[in-house]
Amino acid sequence: MTTPDPHAQFQELLGAYALDAVDGDERARLEDHLRDCARCSDEVQQHREVAAHLAYGGGDAPEGLWGRIAAALEEPTSPDLATLYPLAERSHPRRPAPALLAAAAVVVAALGVLGWQVHRESGQVSSLRAALASPGVVRAATAAAADPAARVSVLASADGRIQLTGVLERDGSGYLLRAGALPALPAGETYQLWGISGADRISLGLLGANPTVVAFHAAGPGITALAITAEAGGGAVQPTTTPVVVGRLPPV
């Protein structure tokens, strides 16, 4: 007796699978196969396109349904802090290693726009100060927010109560709008903006204790999220507190 060809067995199931008519272990095994087999997953997609034609109803969705969806969009969605910002990585704030400082200096050197100032203080912290609200910054931020090519992110707190908007232009110019939503910090503390790129948290600037509109610069498509932490006055090389707000950036 010969062993049946597993590929052929899976192929026979593809139509039923595309209609959600396979379940249990059989479905799990087939899904494992689909991850590795482009031909089979293409066939599933073809069946789904055919099914989509069958589903053609010609009717409209019920009255008022869009209104309910639109209302739900305005409700704050909690960003997934655990994914964006694994706790384990910042549970032990430590002195920055020289290599890290060197890396930070490279990032700093690569920025150098929009009134950023770079300080090395006590050999510890590379501190950046973003350009804070001025009429020019507000105008530029408003223009960026209206640019369809810009990446827009809603930065929100875990409970959704604090929300501000981050806009990142293709040339790396970035703006935070409605930063006034951040509660004012006690004297001696500052908000610090971070770009999250893979496992790296890159400082994008110190925002002060009571920011309104902020300009910053973040180069490259690698930054997938923005986060803001509250830090001691001079800022930190790496975040030392849980972010007040985070927001994903849509892909470029």
Add this chain to the structure above:
Amino acid sequence: MGSLRDVSDGALAVAIGRWREDALAEAFRRHAGAVYGLAQRVLRDAAAAEEIVQEVFLRLWNAPDRYDPERGSLRSYLLAQAHGRAVDQLRSDTSRRRREERDAVRSTTVGPDVEREVVELTEAAHLKEAVLALPIDERRAIELAYFGGHTYREVAVMLAEPEGTVKSRIRSGLKRLRVGLADVGTAVTE
């Protein structure tokens, strides 16, 4: 981007990825009727179908990158999402399930009903033509699986056919429909 009415579904998905609510509204205008119709057909419950539509469009808003325009149409993606959710709901509710099975068995014994139901849902004439060209046993198996939300094993029991025969019929029927739709000039996305 000017009027969204004229843009492709792919461009719409990109705009949704940039948190453009008007793009989501346009996707809703284009596809929500079909998504609702399918969920309603599977669940036979208007309120539950509305919930599915909400879930599917909110998911598109929150995770737009799950849709890959290279892989297929936005409509088939949304419908597959809605169908999967509807079927999960159906299968998690056993008492409802038993009722559905009774209904399904009843409808298979009536025979012509199945044909009528499919045809009602396929309004365009060329679609009717392709569906009517299907052998009745293939059409019946697809209908029970897709609109009835049954597994192919359940369909086999309902139709008193071997399981292997039923899964083959579903696949061959879908392939035949694909060819039929292409013959009558309906574009089926690659």
